[in-house]
Amino acid sequence: MAAEGCGEMSGNGELEESSAMDVPEVPPPPPPEMSEENGSEAVAPAGPAPASFLIPSAIGDEEGELPADFEHLWKSAHDNPQDFTSWTDLLQYCEQESHITASRRALEAFLIRYPLCYGYWKKFADLERRAGYNDRAEEVCIQGLRVIPLSVDLWIHYINLLLGTLDMNLxxxxxxxxxxFEDAVLAAGLDFHSDRLWDLYVEWEKEQGNMKNAAAVLDRVLRVPTQLYNTHYDKFKEHLNNHPPKEVLCSEEYEELRAFCRQSQKAERAEQAHEEEEERPPGEEEPATPEGTDSEELMQKIRKQVLLCRDKVYQDNEGEVRKRWHFEDAIKRPYFHVxxxxxxxxRAWHSYLDWEIAELNRDTKDPTQDPKQEATEESEVTPQPQPASEEAVVTHSDYRVRILFERCLIACALYEEFWTRYIQYLEPQSVDEARAVYKRACDVHLTNKPNIHMQWATFEERHGDLNEGRRILIALEKSMPGLAIVRLRRVALERRAGQLETSVVLLREAVDESKEKPTLHAFYSIKLARLLQKVGRNLSxxxxxxxxxxxxxxxxxxxxLNLLELEMSGDPWASAEAVQECVTRALAASLTSHTKILLSQRGLQFAEEYSNSIKSVLSVYDVHQKLLNELGGSKRGAENGDEDAEKLSKSDDDSAVAVAAQVPPTIPHVPITTPPPPIVGTDMSAQAGYGAYSSWYQQPQYGSYGYQNTWNYNQGYYPPS
Known part of the structure; x- marks a missing residue:
């Protein structure tokens, strides 16, 4: 049991087993030179939509005593639910022990986490059938098909289950x-590898004695680009030749072709009779022909006309197969695997999707295509009406794009890029359908991928459902606690909704909960302070x-740095003392020399720009000069503008410095005494890595515009101390 889903598998991800029908050998690709393109195919509404599912509760479970090692393997799988091997070990053990209760529990838990492993749905159904619960086995198949309606193998398994359990005399x-069968071909019949399903449908109709229905099914599959497209045409010709046309064709088509062929036959006989009359001996009469019977010659003419019509369909379909063949050939694993x-x-999946979407756009812009006419032509060769409502009908090419996306999401279910791409395709057409894809992705397949959950929350907020956006973010934070980005997304959502108090409460909770982690505590404190300052206008x-x-x-x-910026953003005359207190506190802390000089420089700049007393400015200047003397020669070199600019930039944004160093001077050198003032409200947390704004104060930035002495820019304004 463990081998399935983790070993080498066939077409749809199951180990090779005896199938319901023998599959012909795969034909070579269609010939490269084709005269016709844009073949048509069967248009049908989608089958059971993939959605969340619920395993039906077991009936008649006999708990008894579980196998000896079950609890150990069960705990191992649940402690690490992302470990696929631990699950397969559990399932294999339950199968070896032949314990139905243990197997049920294991399969239910496994299929909730890995619902695309269709082989285990089949094993689950077989388990219930062997135990005598046919209704439950059927329900398991139905639940599996709701999740993976494109699984041809699971459809065939479900049909064989019904054939083995239903009383066909009823x-x-x-x-x-x-x-x-109709549900199956509508859901999975457009899959490139759906040939076995179509063949099973045809053979079953033949077994029921419904030759017209069998021909109608073959008529439909002739329009579908599949791997074994040519074998379907051969089977149609064989079916037509082995039975009278009246027993194969629908009555409307048969009567129309019969009338046409009889008219043609009469014309030929009239001409032949005229020739024979000229050669017949005088007095001999023409032999009588029985009325009301169709001769073998007429039957052959009808068959010929039928094949003439189908040959055009076959050629068009071959063109469609030819265009898709190299894309299909590049896909080596069309089934799900971890x-x-x-x-x-x-890349192969992306290329295939690119091409199919481009075909949709081309067909949409093609003025010669008439969807009504195409639908009429299809109804003529398909006697059974399509069970589709007006809302369920989608365009011909659009449905093919959706089918390809669904196929892709089976093989690439663990890659959020494909889910995101499918959502982007669906959203302009239907917000509800895009939401359903988000739900499948986040609730089933990508439970541990926070990015797509946050995208979903943004999607809901963008479409006006704030409560759903909140729910998604709260659920994500509960399932993956400790992600700061999720808490910040919640804060931002509440702020945009006008709930400032809720935003503040969320950040206060984060601050209180992170006191044991100083770095994270500082991070949340800065975010809270900025929210209170910039949005709440509460500086205190x-x-x-x-x-x-x-x-x-x-x-x-x-x-x-953030506290200094906060003090500098207030009333400049009332904040002078608080600014200097910030600088004094910082200089007494165990900070890097670079940071201390930067803070001291900012304090001196603030004093020069806003102080009412030159004495206070000179006092601050003296403290700054003393700090430079204490730091030694390396920073004195920087004071005079002699140190290499790249060395000063190592603690900040190297890329910004590099760009600035490459910019040629565009403004003439003008001796300016001070650098530009800081932007009010600048996030000073970026000075140390939150946004790379610190490079704004670096020497290379000012060097291009004439600012050469970064640290002691005012040495020409004040006398040396």
Whole structure:
């Protein structure tokens, strides 16, 4: 049992087994030179939509005593649910022990996490059937098909289950089987590898003695680009030749062709009779022909006309197969597996999707295409009406694109890029359908991928459902606690919704919960202070938050920088003392020399620009000069503009410095005494890595515009101390 889903598998991900029908050998690709393109195919509404599922509760379970090692393997699988091997070990053990209760529990839990492993749905159904629960076996198949309606193998397994359990002597049994066949071909019949399903449908109709229905099914598959497209045409010709046309064709088509062929035959006989009359001896009469009977010659003429019509369909379909063949040939693993796909396989799926969408766009712009006419032509060769509502009908090419996306999401279910791409395709057409894909991705297949969950929350907020956006983010935070980005997304959502108090509460909770992690505590404290300052306009509360954070992390340079920026953003005349207190506190902390010089420089700049007393400016200047003397020669070199600019930029954004260093001077050198003032409200946390704004103060930036002395820019304005 463990081998299935993890070993080498065939077409749809199951180990090779005896199938319901023998599959012919795969034909070579169609010939490269074709005269016709744009073949048509059967248009049908989607089958059971993939959605969340619920395994039906077991009936008549006998708990008894579980196998000896079950609890150990069960715990191992649940402790690490992403470990596929631990699940397969559990399932294999349950199968070896032949314990139905243990197997049920294991299969139910496994299929909730890995619902695309269709082989295990089959094993689950077989388990119930062997135990005598046919209704439950049928329900398991139905649940599996709701999740993976494109699984040809699971459809065939379900049909064979019904054929083995239903009483075919009852009038309703054939109707039910035919209904399931219709659901199957509508859901999975457009799959490139759906030939076995179509063949099974044809053979079953023949067994029921319904030759017209068998011909109608063959007529439909002639329009579908499949791997064994040519064998279907051969079977149609064989079916037509082995039975009278009246027993194969629908009555309308047969009568139309019969009338046409009889007219043609009469014309030929009239001409032949005229020739024979000229050669007949005088007095001899023409032999009588029985009325009301169709001769073998007429039957052959009808067959010939039928094949002339189908040959055009076949040629068009061959063109469609030819266009898809190399894309299909590049796909080596069309079934689900937890093993990563290589880049070539991912690229193959992207290329196939690109092409199919391009075909849709081309067909949409083609003015010669008439969807009504195409639908009429199809109804002429398909006697059974299509069970589709007006809302369920989608365009011919659009349905093919959706089928390809669904096939791709089976093989690439663990890659969020394909889910995102499918959603982007669906959203302009239907928000509800895009939402359903988000739900499948986040609730089933990508439970541990936070990015797509946050995209889903953004999607819901963009479409006006704030409550659903909140629910998604809250659920994500519960399932993956500790992600700061999720908490910040919740804060931003509430702020945009006008719920500032809720935003503040969320950040306060984060601050309180992270006191044991100083770095994270400082991060949340900065975010809370900025929210209170910039949105809440509450400087005093923002100041208190940063001061409390400094008590826990007195050597955190980001906290010092943000507190200084907060003080500088207030009333410049009332903030002078608070600014200098910030600088003094920072200089007493265990910060890097670079950070201390930067803070001291900012304090001196603030004093020069806003102080009312030259004495206070000179006092600050003296403190700054003393700091430079204490730091030694390396920073004195920087003071005079002699140090290499790249060395000064190592602690900040190298890329920004590199760009600035490459910019040629465009403004003449003008001796300016001070650099530009800081932007009000600048996020000073970026000075140490939150946004790379610190490079704005670096020498290379100013060097291009004439600012050469970064640290002691005012040495020409004040006398040396």
């Amino acid at each position: 009038a309703e049994s054939p109707k039910r089987i035919r209904s399931v 093993k990563p796909l290589d880049r070539l396989q991912l 509360e923002a100041r208190r938050v940063l001061q409390e954070a400094l008590e826990i992390s007195p050597d955190n340079d980001k906290l010092h």
